[in-house]
Amino acid sequence: MKLAQALLIINKSGGLIYKKDLNGANNNPGSKNGNEYLIFASTLHSVFAIVSQLTPKSIQLGESGNSDVHGDDIIEHVPYIPPGSNDELGSGNSNNNNGKGTLGNNNNLGSYHGTDFFSSGFRSWSRGGVRQIETDALEIYVYQTLTGARFVLVNTRSPAAQSAHVITRIHTADNLLRRVHCLYGDYVMKDPFYALEMPIKNSLFDAAVTTLVAQY
Amino acid sequence: MSQPEPQKIIDPSSSSHKKTVKKLPTPLNTNASSCIYTQSLAFTKNKVSLSAMAFLFQEMVSTIYKNSKTMAEFEAKLNKHGFGIGVRLLELLNFRASLPVTTNSRSSIFPSSSSTSAQNPSNSTVSASGSGAAGGNSGSGSTTDRHSNGPESLTSLINTMKRRDLKILDILQFVHGTVWAYLFDHPSDDLVKSSERSNEYMIVDNMPVFTQFIPGGVSCDFYVCGIVQGFLTNAGFPCRVTPHRMPQDGFDRRIVYLVQFDKQVLEREGLRFGSN
Numbered sequence: 001m002k003l004a005q006a007l008l009i010i011n012k013s014g015g016l017i018y019k020k021d022l023n024g025a026n027n028n029p030g031s032k033n034g035n036e037y038l039i040f041a042s043t044l045h046s047v048f049a050i051v052s053q054l055t056p057k058s059i060q061l062g063e064s065g066n067s068d069v070h071g072d073d074i075i076e077h078v079p080y081i082p083p084g085s086n087d088e089l090g091s092g093n094s095n096n097n098n099g100k101g102t103l104g105n106n107n108n109l110g111s112y113h114g115t116d117f118f119s120s121g122f123r124s125w126s127r128g129g130v131r132q133i134e135t136d137a138l139e140i141y142v143y144q145t146l147t148g149a150r151f152v153l154v155n156t157r158s159p160a161a162q163s164a165h166v167i168t169r170i171h172t173a174d175n176l177l178r179r180v181h182c183l184y185g186d187y188v189m190k191d192p193f194y195a196l197e198m199p200i201k202n203s204l205f206d207a208a209v210t211t212l213v214a215q216y
Numbered sequence: 217m218s219q220p221e222p223q224k225i226i227d228p229s230s231s232s233h234k235k236t237v238k239k240l241p242t243p244l245n246t247n248a249s250s251c252i253y254t255q256s257l258a259f260t261k262n263k264v265s266l267s268a269m270a271f272l273f274q275e276m277v278s279t280i281y282k283n284s285k286t287m288a289e290f291e292a293k294l295n296k297h298g299f300g301i302g303v304r305l306l307e308l309l310n311f312r313a314s315l316p317v318t319t320n321s322r323s324s325i326f327p328s329s330s331s332t333s334a335q336n337p338s339n340s341t342v343s344a345s346g347s348g349a350a351g352g353n354s355g356s357g358s359t360t361d362r363h364s365n366g367p368e369s370l371t372s373l374i375n376t377m378k379r380r381d382l383k384i385l386d387i388l389q390f391v392h393g394t395v396w397a398y399l400f401d402h403p404s405d406d407l408v409k410s411s412e413r414s415n416e417y418m419i420v421d422n423m424p425v426f427t428q429f430i431p432g433g434v435s436c437d438f439y440v441c442g443i444v445q446g447f448l449t450n451a452g453f454p455c456r457v458t459p460h461r462m463p464q465d466g467f468d469r470r471i472v473y474l475v476q477f478d479k480q481v482l483e484r485e486g487l488r489f490g491s492n
Contacts, residue, residue: 108423111267187431189271191429192274192430192436204429204431
């Protein structure tokens with residue numbers, strides 16, 4: 001099962017700086033050309049801003065306070081899920097260390113040491129924004145970074161994917177997008193010829209993202 | 217913008233504004249400089265963050281890029297930056313190679329490489345037997361870290377200073393092994409002599425460390441070229457070094473550093489050591 005159909009990176013002012021169609025097939029006939037992607041990105045950006053205003057104060061306060069208090073679908077702490085373990089997506093978070101090390105064996109992790117980009121859970125920096133959007137045809141996951149850049153994963157809705165609990169799916173997507181963020185830190189931010197907030201045209205980043213997503 | 221920031225931090229009672237601004241980083245500076253000057257020259261395992269290195273390199277590249285009009289000028293400037301490092305490395309690494317203990321820890325890393333990698337049949341490989349160039353002097357068998365003895369005992373460890381490398385092969389082996397190990401923590405992946413021109417040698421790196429995050433051409437690799445060129449030129453082997461990307465066997469970032477010695481080097485070699 002493929003986890004990702006399209007991957008977008010939206011900069012902090014709502015501009016689409018990177019898009020990648022990961023399957024190449026025509027599963028999502030709606031959003032095809034680049035212009036529609038641009039509109040989608042900026043729409044998502046505004047929705048994000050609106051939603052964060054709509055979030056009830058009690059949830060925001062609970063979130064910023066301690067991690068045990070959280071709303072229905074908003075989780076502070078995201079557990080570590082190694083790539084390739086999404087086959088056991090429905091079996092919960094307890095045995096998610098089985099596929100550990102799959103990334104490090106055949107892959108160069110750039111400036112990262114060890115078998116994976118990270119080895120433990122992490123805090124989600126999403127503060128009252130959108131984590132996931134579900135439609136009849138698509139599901140969209142958003143990974144919020146501290147710098148304001150957002151990593152967006154678009155996936156077609158499939159029964160296989162739906163079998164897992166929604167929180168597990170969000171966690172898996174967050175893990176994938178966090179790895180993409182790590183790649184972004186290596187291959188985009190360390191490129192001397194990249195202008196900040198501008199579209200990313202980078203063969204190394206492209207290749208690294210392709211190999212990363214292939215493991216999911 | 218840089219001026220108002222530190223102003224908030226400094227004590228308003230201080231007399232001179234400029235001095236106090238400068239004072240802020242001094243505790244760090246004095247530490248760092250005294251550290252460098254009192255540090256032993258002996259080899260210690262110093263690891264640098266690759267990310268920090270990459271960001272520094274990126275900043276240097278973009279600054280040079282902004283100040284250059286043409287690509288050739290950019291490459292020449294980058295080359296010049298590396299040149300200074302190479303000049304200094306010659307002294308430092310020759311000294312370190314004279315230390316028995318250091319020699320052991322260094323030379324143990326590199327002789328394994330060139331025998332394993334696949335060869336292009338048209339190119340004759342430089343024999344691996346010369347790879348002892350760095351470890352040729354009397355090395356003590358102990359592998360204990362003598363650095364703990366402190367810098368004052370360093371001179372007593374040196375029985376004989378390492379002789380300066382006079383042959384092209386020796387100095388290239390030194391670059392291939394010791395210099396690469398010092399810079400990148402591994403020996404270069406291959407050292408090949410061109411079969412077409414007698415003054416051309418190739419140092420191969422499958423995975424260039426400095427430029428691994430930089431997409432596109434090989435322009436940024438002129439920095440490493442500068443290091444090699446500075447090293448060789450200062451050692452008495454004036455040459456030109458240029459990078460060439462030659463992907464092979466899954467290493468699509470593989471770089472070949474082409475070393476072209478001046479004619480005088482070959483002439484001297486012919487006179488001194490007979491036919492080359």
